[in-house]
Amino acid sequence: MLGRWFCLSPNFFKSSKEIRRDDSSMGPFTTPKKRAEAGSVDPWTPTSNLKMLISAASPEIRNREKELCMDADDRDGLDPTQDSENGDESEKMISRKDKSLGLLCHKFLARYPDYPDSVLTDICLDDVATELSVERRRIYDIMNVLESLHMVSRSAKNRYSWHGRTKLAETLAILRSVGETHRYGQQMQQIRQRVADREFDFSQEEKENEAEGGEQKELFFVEHPGVEFKAASVNSRKDKSLRVMSQKFVMLFLVSNPHVVSLDVAAKILIGEDHVADQDKSKFKTKVRRLYDIANVLRSLKLIEKFHVTEVGGRKPAFKWIGPVELPPVQDLSKSSSEFPSQKKRVLEPSVENCAKNLFPSSGAKRSFTRHPSLIKLAKSIQDDRRKINSAPSSPTKCVLGDSANVDVPSKMAQLAAICKIKLDQESRPKETPAATERDPAAERLPPPASGHMDPPKVPLTAQSQEPGVHLTPRTPLAGQAAGAVTFIPAQCSPLIPVLLPRQRGNGPYAVYLHPSSLRSNALSRPQPTSLAVRSMTFEDKMGQSPNAPSAAKSRPASRESDSSPLTLKRQRPGSTAESSPSKARRPDPNFKDGSPKLGEILQARLKARRGAHLVSRPSPRALHLDPEFVNTPGGAAGPTLEHSLENLLERDDRPVTSDLEAGFTPVRAVPLTPGQIHSETLVPAGYLIPISQQSLISYKELQNSGEESNKSSYIYQTPTAGSRSAAALEVTPTNLRLSKPPAAAVSSPHQPSRVSCPSPAILNFTLQNLGLISSPTGAFGSSQPPEGAGAALGPLGLQPRGLVFIKPVSPVPVQPALPGQPLTLISLQQPLMATPKASGLPQHSFFHTPVPLSPLAAMVTVSGQPASRTVYVPQRKLDVSAEDS
DNA sequence: GTCTCCCGCCACCGG
DNA sequence: CCGGTGGCGGGAGAC
Numbered sequence: 001m002l003g004r005w006f007c008l009s010p011n012f013f014k015s016s017k018e019i020r021r022d023d024s025s026m027g028p029f030t031t032p033k034k035r036a037e038a039g040s041v042d043p044w045t046p047t048s049n050l051k052m053l054i055s056a057a058s059p060e061i062r063n064r065e066k067e068l069c070m071d072a073d074d075r076d077g078l079d080p081t082q083d084s085e086n087g088d089e090s091e092k093m094i095s096r097k098d099k100s101l102g103l104l105c106h107k108f109l110a111r112y113p114d115y116p117d118s119v120l121t122d123i124c125l126d127d128v129a130t131e132l133s134v135e136r137r138r139i140y141d142i143m144n145v146l147e148s149l150h151m152v153s154r155s156a157k158n159r160y161s162w163h164g165r166t167k168l169a170e171t172l173a174i175l176r177s178v179g180e181t182h183r184y185g186q187q188m189q190q191i192r193q194r195v196a197d198r199e200f201d202f203s204q205e206e207k208e209n210e211a212e213g214g215e216q217k218e219l220f221f222v223e224h225p226g227v228e229f230k231a232a233s234v235n236s237r238k239d240k241s242l243r244v245m246s247q248k249f250v251m252l253f254l255v256s257n258p259h260v261v262s263l264d265v266a267a268k269i270l271i272g273e274d275h276v277a278d279q280d281k282s283k284f285k286t287k288v289r290r291l292y293d294i295a296n297v298l299r300s301l302k303l304i305e306k307f308h309v310t311e312v313g314g315r316k317p318a319f320k321w322i323g324p325v326e327l328p329p330v331q332d333l334s335k336s337s338s339e340f341p342s343q344k345k346r347v348l349e350p351s352v353e354n355c356a357k358n359l360f361p362s363s364g365a366k367r368s369f370t371r372h373p374s375l376i377k378l379a380k381s382i383q384d385d386r387r388k389i390n391s392a393p394s395s396p397t398k399c400v401l402g403d404s405a406n407v408d409v410p411s412k413m414a415q416l417a418a419i420c421k422i423k424l425d426q427e428s429r430p431k432e433t434p435a436a437t438e439r440d441p442a443a444e445r446l447p448p449p450a451s452g453h454m455d456p457p458k459v460p461l462t463a464q465s466q467e468p469g470v471h472l473t474p475r476t477p478l479a480g481q482a483a484g485a486v487t488f489i490p491a492q493c494s495p496l497i498p499v500l501l502p503r504q505r506g507n508g509p510y511a512v513y514l515h516p517s518s519l520r521s522n523a524l525s526r527p528q529p530t531s532l533a534v535r536s537m538t539f540e541d542k543m544g545q546s547p548n549a550p551s552a553a554k555s556r557p558a559s560r561e562s563d564s565s566p567l568t569l570k571r572q573r574p575g576s577t578a579e580s581s582p583s584k585a586r587r588p589d590p591n592f593k594d595g596s597p598k599l600g601e602i603l604q605a606r607l608k609a610r611r612g613a614h615l616v617s618r619p620s621p622r623a624l625h626l627d628p629e630f631v632n633t634p635g636g637a638a639g640p641t642l643e644h645s646l647e648n649l650l651e652r653d654d655r656p657v658t659s660d661l662e663a664g665f666t667p668v669r670a671v672p673l674t675p676g677q678i679h680s681e682t683l684v685p686a687g688y689l690i691p692i693s694q695q696s697l698i699s700y701k702e703l704q705n706s707g708e709e710s711n712k713s714s715y716i717y718q719t720p721t722a723g724s725r726s727a728a729a730l731e732v733t734p735t736n737l738r739l740s741k742p743p744a745a746a747v748s749s750p751h752q753p754s755r756v757s758c759p760s761p762a763i764l765n766f767t768l769q770n771l772g773l774i775s776s777p778t779g780a781f782g783s784s785q786p787p788e789g790a791g792a793a794l795g796p797l798g799l800q801p802r803g804l805v806f807i808k809p810v811s812p813v814p815v816q817p818a819l820p821g822q823p824l825t826l827i828s829l830q831q832p833l834m835a836t837p838k839a840s841g842l843p844q845h846s847f848f849h850t851p852v853p854l855s856p857l858a859a860m861v862t863v864s865g866q867p868a869s870r871t872v873y874v875p876q877r878k879l880d881v882s883a884e885d886s
Numbered sequence: 887g888t889c890t891c892c893c894g895c896c897a898c899c900g901g
Numbered sequence: 902c903c904g905g906t907g908g909c910g911g912g913a914g915a916c
Contacts, residue, residue, distance in 0.1 A: 096892060096914055125905090137894070140907060157900095157905065241908070286909060292891050317889075 099134070102296035105142045107132050109300060114165045121162035123152065141242065145297040148246035172254060173327030179251030245270055245287075246294045253304065259321035262309055266291055266319075295319055 097103065108128060112121055125143070129136045143160055146152045150167040152160040248270055252261045267287040298304045303323035308315045 096890085099892065101891080135894080136905085137907075138892085140905090144907080282910080288889095289891060289910075290908090292889090296891080 100296060101138065101141055101293055102300045104132060104134055104138055105145075105297045105300035108139075108142055112162045112164060116162055116164045116166065120155075122155065123160040123162055125158045125160070141293055142297055144242040145246045145294050146301075148243040149250070149301070151301075169324060169328050172250065172324060175247055175251045176254035176327055179248075179255040242290060242294065245290055246298075249291060249294055250298070250303070253319070253321035253323075254327075259325065260309070260318055261321075262316050262318035263288060263291055263295075264316060 111128075111131075112123075123143075125136055125139050129139050132139075143152060143154075147154065147160070150171045151163055151165060153163060155161045249261070249266055252266055252269065253259050264284075267284055270287050270291070271283050295304060295306065298319075299306060301323075303321065304319040305322045306317065306319050309318040310316075
């Protein structure tokens with residue numbers, strides 16, 4: 001049977017090869033073994049059978065199975081002859097393929113249903129290893145990847161709980177939102193361009209990246225609501241790079257337009273640092289190895305397909321996303337968990353995404369600040385930031401327009417913001433009831449209780465949102481960062497981090513863990529983040545780093561908690577946030593070295609108090625949990641959630657807002673994965689998104705008291721970044737919502753979340769020009785590859801047109817006019833930002849190298865730009881997409 | 887030769 | 902000190 005499939009299947013070639021090999025080498029022995037294995041397999045045969053069926057059903061699966069099975073089958077046929085020798089030989093014969101992680105994962109998956117019933121299925125690593133005849137080490141690899149997708153969660157030592165794909169859609173939606181916030185799309189484009197341009201100097205690239213934003217450093221792990229990660233270790237171990245890498249890798253797919261990611265690009269993005277070229281090399285190699293591991297598991301999950309892209313350099317391995325593209329809105333996600341993201345997505349997504357985006361953005365902004373390294377870049381970043389800011393306002397409009405579907409990306413951000421705002425507003429205003437209105441979508445999706453939870457949080461947000469000025473303020477600070485504000489920002493960020501969001505669904509909450517470094521410290525130090533996504537993460541330097549540091553330090557004090565807090569917070573945080581992840585807290589703790597534990601404690605206490613208040617106030621706010629580092633922040637931040645605190649929060653960070661927004665979607669926790677890294681490197685963001693379990697929520701509840709519902713979910717975001725960008729986003733959001741609609745048209749350009757800001761006429765012109773220039777929209781998909789520089793920029797244009805249209809409307813005055821109040825406010829904020837170099841670092845910027853720095857333009861860009869960034873690619877390379885499965 | 891990526895050493899970490 | 906985890910990279914099999 002299998003053989004047949006093989007033949008039929010695309011993989012045919014390979015399969016044939018394999019077969020040959022198998023036959024020759026493995027044949028006899030192997031076969032037996034396989035058979036034996038099969039036999040062993042038999043146990044789970046049922047599943048195996050299912051697999052067969054499935055494979056039959058799905059080509060992809062078939063291929064995989066083919067690969068896997070084929071050997072066996074063929075062998076079987078052939079084997080007999082060769083078998084003579086069994087034993088070791090046979091084993092050897094088996095060939096690596098038989099032992100591949102992908103196959104192993106297949107076998108593993110065959111044992112469990114995709115959508116398990118409510119009853120949790122317990123997985124014992126030892127048993128699995130035994131049954132599958134593999135070393136435990138291998139099982140860990142699989143589990144880590146599955147865990148990153150929340151298909152399983154660790155329940156205890158050696159034990160995992162199987163969730164199957166029930167949470168997959170949500171997780172993907174969250175990852176996408178997170179990825180958007182981190183501007184991975186932009187980064188990818190940049191890298192591609194670079195690659196295209198020059199073959200690539202890693203060093204250079206990296207340098208550039210760093211200069212830009214260095215966003216990477218932070219990693220975060222996205223948690224899911226039900227999925228907690230119990231094991232403290234989770235947090236602790238450095239990073240669980242595999243988990244984080246897996247999430248990031250998936251984010252890249254979700255964020256890229258073509259949904260195609262080449263291995264090298266992914267590896268480069270995942271390598272935060274770079275620093276030394278040499279290191280890079282080895283690092284690069286290691287990353288690639290890991291990516292293969294992850295890719296194999298993802299392939300077995302049928303989420304991606306391998307193929308080769310032909311470029312100038314030659315053929316490069318790449319992967320194409322074949323999983324669900326549409327994801328439920330974050331909120332929905334929580335709610336729906338459901339399998340089919342697509343449907344849900346439309347509605348919810350926006351919100352969720354927006355939230356996420358907001359968060360990130362903010363974080364990004366903060367990060368961007370870090371950027372001081374290259375003044376030039378800073379300038380750019382600043383511009384970008386401005387743009388972003390501007391755009392943000394506009395974005396709302398987009399949201400409106402796009403929110404729904406097409407505009408996705410662009411609109412997403414805006415939408416998210418808008419949504420968040422709306423939610424917040426509603427919540428805040430009506431506090432609970434009204435909130436429902438906005439949430440409606442969410443609420444509808446989610447059970448009432450959840451919504452309720454959500455609402456509370458929203459309220460605070462709303463309040464913020466309501467007052468554009470307020471929002472601005474927050475942003476301003478961000479923006480302000482540039483100037484002096486920056487310092488504050490960090491603080492803000494930290495606060496933001498802890499934000500709790502109510503969980504829409506029961507499961508809802510997610511936590512994002514950020515690296516400490518990424519957290520604010522850096523952010524504080526540098527505001528730049530905005531410049532590029534990449535950079536955004538930078539902050540690692542955090543404190544130390546100088547330039548900013550000083551300011552940061554100063555500000556910090558003011559901000560107090562925030563600064564020190566990050567670290568301290570983290571440590572402390574455990575308590576506060578503890579619920580979900582004590583472990584997380586743990587890690588942070590160590591990190592936090594700094595000292596201000598006291599502060600942290602204080603902060604925590606405050607936070608708790610706030611939380612309590614907040615919680616109370618909010619029904620079930622979503623909370624953002626920060627890492628221990630954040631914890632402190634949370635304390636500070638926590639307040640934000642609360643209404644009064646909200647303002648503070650806003651001031652502190654936009655992030656909170658964003659977070660809230662996001663929270664609305666899905667709670668996310670941002671916890672610093674890595675403990676100490678903070679200091680310098682940070683380059684790479686390391687984060688793992690973890691769903692926060694209700695438990696955690698509960699804990700929060702305890703803290704907060706709100707108790708609102710179990711559902712509540714909390715999100716943690718890395719404030720740092722979020723703060724910066726988010727600010728804009730956030731601000732926008734509120735307004736955005738409204739705006740967004742209008743923008744919708746613009747929205748059309750989906751892709752990036754850009755903000756819809758309204759560019760000034762000039763901008764429009766500008767854009768138009770670009771468009772003309774750019775024109776190539778189509779190409780984009782071609783693989784994502786880097787368009788060559790210019791091309792890239794242009795690429796987006798295609799989208800822009802729409803945006804342009806919109807823009808025009810908006811354009812009048814970039815900010816103000818365009819949208820009702822908020823935008824304006826934003827603008828002002830931006831300006832400050834603008835002033836500050838730090839602030840600048842908008843990611844978008846990177847997209848468009850283009851000339852237009854003008855914020856307005858930026859806005860324009862953003863609008864279309866986001867897409868543009870993505871779009872950009874177009875020109876260049878052609879990817880070959882031949883699918884190959886190997 | 888290059889691409890994949892398995893294997894398993896060994897560092898961590900929590901207990 | 903021990904056992905569970907999991908980073909990491911050598912090196913070998915697959916092309």
